[in-house]
Amino acid sequence: VTLGSDASQGRFGIMTCPESGITSLADLAGKGIGVGSNTVPEYVMDKLMEAAGVPEDQIASEEIKKMPVRYESMANNQVAAAALPASLLALGEAQGMVLLADDTQVGDAHRDGLRDVVVAQEEHFERKSFGAGDEPAFALRNGDSRFEEQAEALFVEPAFGLNGYS
Numbered sequence: 117v118t119l120g121s122d123a124s125q126g127r128f129g130i131m132t133c134p135e136s137g138i139t140s141l142a143d144l145a146g147k148g149i150g151v152g153s154n155t156v157p158e159y160v161m162d163k164l165m166e167a168a169g170v171p172e173d174q175i176a177s178e179e180i181k182k183m184p185v186r187y188e189s190m191a192n193n194q195v196a197a198a199a200l201p202a203s204l205l206a207l208g209e210a211q212g213m214v215l216l217a218d219d220t221q222v223g224d225a226h227r228d229g230l231r232d233v234v235v236a237q238e239e240h241f242e243r244k245s246f247g248a249g250d251e252p253a254f255a256l257r258n259g260d261s262r263f264e265e266q267a268e269a270l271f272v273e274p275a276f277g278l279n280g281y282s
Contacts, residue, residue: 128160129218131208132197133190141168141216147196148178150186157199164217 130149132138138147141164151158158177165175178195180186183204190198191213200208209215 127202127205127218127220128157128199129205130161130164130197130199130216131190131205132214132216133193134212134214135193136196136214138196138214138216141165141170144176144197144216145170145174146176148176150180150189150195150198151177152181152183152186153177153179157201160219161199164219164221167221168217 130141130144132144138144144165149161151161161177162172162175166172180189180195180198183200186195186198187200187204187208189195190200191208191211197216198204205215205218
């Protein structure tokens, strides 16, 4: 499910604090996991929990959109665990949090499924930004540079960059 050029980039995972007493994904059945709905971390969380054999009706998502708040809620044992991106997983590991699982542990089928989700989200954004069926969205996707200025006005690259991501 990783989004980078290899498994070390773009990973997502589920983390808990040492005080929670949770040592496996199975321990999370019925316990609140901080996550933002309709996000890549939620997708990865669902796939990791599925791979661990946790029934869907036992996955208790707690909506926490802001990732720093989600991380702090997990670190302070206010939620049992949190679905987090690579940067916060690394911070947690450095601070002694417990990584229960990450997306480098699932098979290629899940990685391919996530890429399909990301492409669908990009296409949705293009339709929303340029209008459904508009020529610019399709031209840009096919490498046509006529609408690059219009696209650049809509997209702002994050400060951390996206090098190596597909």
